[in-house]
Amino acid sequence: MKLRSAGVRLLALFRRRKLDRELDDEILAHLELAERDAIAAGVIPEEARQAARRNFGGIEQMKEDHRDHRSVRLIENLARDFRYGMGSLARDPGFAAVTIGLLALGIGANSAMFSIVDAVLLKPLPFPEPERMVRVWEAPPGARNGTTTLTFLDWKRQGDIFEALSAECPTKAAVTTDSYPERVPGKLVSADYFQVFGVQPQIGRTFARGEDQPGAAPVVVLSHAFWQTQFAADPGVLKRDLVLDGKPHRIIGVLPAGCFDRDQAVFWKPLIFAPEQLNRGQHWLTPIGRLRAGVSLEQARAKMTMLRASLNAVIYQKDWGFAVDRFTQMLVGDTLRRSIYLAFGAVLLVLLIACANVANLALAKGATRRKEMALRTALGASRGRLIVQLLTESLVLCLLGGVAGVALGSMLLHAAAPLVAESLPFTADLSMDLRVLGFAAAAVMAVLILTGLLPSLQTSFGKLSNALNQAARGSSGSSAAVRRTIVIAEVAASVVLICGAALLFKSLAKLQQVDAGVRIDHVITMSADLPSAAYPTPDSAARFYEAVVQRIRAVPGVEQASVSQGLPLQGVQWGESMSLPGTRESVLVRLKLVDPWYFGAMQIPVETGRGIETRDRAGAPPIVVINQELARQVPKTFGIANLVGRAVDIWVPGYGPIPESLVNLQIVGVIRSERTAGLHAPSELVAYVPLAQFPRQDIKLEVRTRNGPAAAMPGIREAVRQIDPNLPLGDVMTMEQVKEQSMLWARQPTWVVGAFAGVAGLMAALGLYGVLAHAVTEQRREIGIRMALGARPGEIVSHTVRSALAMLLVGLAVGLAGAFALTRALKSLLFEVSALDPVALAFACVLMTLVGILAALIPASRAAGVDPMTVLRNEG
């Protein structure tokens, strides 16, 4: 019955006119009959008509009652209010434009930011049962490390823990495109790699069991994007080969479009272990696995701990355990997580400030509409009815603002995605999907409540007679107080943001001033990978290094050139244990492989002993140069006074399929520390071994130039081409760019918070301006009188500015209290700056005050320009 009645009522909405007409007919018939009966009873016609009407009661009232009963009154009113709201917006387009603009900005920035939050932190990974995906490590105390081939194979045999376990190893291979060799990134993976992700190929198949065993035919799986660009999405691609480093590989499958396109790799080929790699010395694998269904993380960890105990006899690092971590967790680092929370918090504050501004505008508008509202109350509109009407007007604004906001947000996201993609995990799909739209809708509702409810309560409360009397005079009562409070809150929120931004900028500035330990300017760097086919032996690689440095140095404009594995600030790939022969002590050192010219080109001075020289070539006694940090710390561990001159054992990576080996090296010198792991990271313990003695295929070239480094690039390319025409150069970057990139983690949140703080400050200033401008308009009469009595324009200006300052100061005090409470959240993102740094906080306060005073000067000067004669004549 309920449903039926609801249905009938809804239907009645659309039949309103017809039902009204029918009711009119019925009333007419009723009155006629009543009149006729009365006449029949002997009443004279005139009186009969009146009696009929009297007995009927109030016709209009009854009609209203009738409408209430027959249809959904709320909706009928809503539709009317909606039209009315549109109309009143059209009458005041300035107000509408500013309001919609503010809301669009707030909602747009929030939707874009939410999309990032959602993609990185909330959405489940785009793989089936992502909670079963894990990373498996060897774990030195308090750290995570890769594992060795044999240990990995031991893990892989644990079928009761892992459904699939795969190693993955980044690689690059030369692919010839348009007759120009290009190195494209790929991955070497175990055959069950795609089972770990639970990914089915779009066409073809992924690797079969056994395809990662020695002797298997070379096969390759392509990413969807690579298939489209390189093979023009040829459906017959499975019959074709991909030539990698000159060797044809049969294409067996293409992955679906999606997250694997955001990964760097464009091809995957089986990781086949060479016999020499089957050792427990070289920690080069970072396996990823899928737990067997029903195996919990805790169970897996417990089983791995038992396995570790059973392998104690064969694993060298006695204090290293095995660790299992959720893949999801490893995907998003702490810094990224904090940065995202921070940016989202900042953008929420911006939305709140935007809401405050809109509410303030609505209040100001409400004040001028008080008379209209009072009149409507007098005519019988209930208070609830008026509130609903005002809320409907707000709803119109919020919906328009929301639609504009979603459009703006999707533009922002489109613009920001390429900038932030590098910092986000490859699984993060940034798009304006339904979830983001849902969030935007929720934001609109929240905004509606925040901006609509307060002004409508404010407007429709209060005594009728007061409103009718006051409206003409324009005296500002409680409404002005509320508006002032809102502005103070805006200023406070902005101060919190500006304080945060000031701290982050100061931290960034500090970071920028850190001495990298190398000379950054006028250096250009590039990478190369020596293919095994052309450089099969360590000697062939060593010959290349020497020749390429000679040739590049001859290029006009080039001062110095060097070859190394890895660049300053980018981290050192190899972490190996170093020990004194005959002792049980060992320390974990970063191992860097450099040629004799590296220290010179990067201007790293030798402190004691000697650096690496040309005589340290293959066949000569192996040597090592250590950095100051290592020279300072390690004697303590080993219990000796001086390391220089001593011989130490270090695991040194091999060349190509040649495995890592334990080498006895003599320490010949100490160099000043360079920042190896980024400007913020303390100096690491670094050992430098000659690249000529321990060559690598993946190398970096550093070239110091006399003038602009970019100008020397063509000459450098030509020089390399003369030595090896088939060797492509990649990752061409100046050291300045390398430095910038190493600061990205600090730069991105800083600029995001900075931008939001700027917007927030401007909005607060706008709010302040609005309140003051309104006050000046309302007080024109008072100002006129005061000027007529002899007040000078300067005094009028200072009066307005003083009232601005009062609001600003209260806002600053509240904001600073907030900043004290909230900037602690920044701690992990700040570099050598306290979360309560007085200079930064003071700067934020001064900035806010200046912006606020500027905003106050406009209405103040207008107040000073009031002509007493005109005002008094007009309003007297």
Next chain:
Amino acid sequence: MSEYKTDVPYGTLDLLILKTLDTMGPMHGYRIARRIEQVAENLLRLNQGSIYPALIRLEQQGWIRTQWGISETKRKVKLYSLTRAGLKQLTIEVANWERATALVARFLEAES
């Protein structure tokens, strides 16, 4: 208005209308109002217009239905009549009313 007239007891207009339609058969709004006034013998103060909102409510509940007829003044009017559900509702409302008056009566007796 006369002193002794009373308003329609709260919530009973529906009952009065249903009972009227039950005894008199299909009739239009004016006749229903007149019939209620006549039965009440001028003890009741009824705004005749107030039965129309009540009629639309009862119609939406499905208790009465309308059909078009011609009035004595040759005008097209709606004739209201009881549905089966309305008949059932009438017995429920009568029972409710009797229960309520019995309750009140018992209180009044207990007081004296």
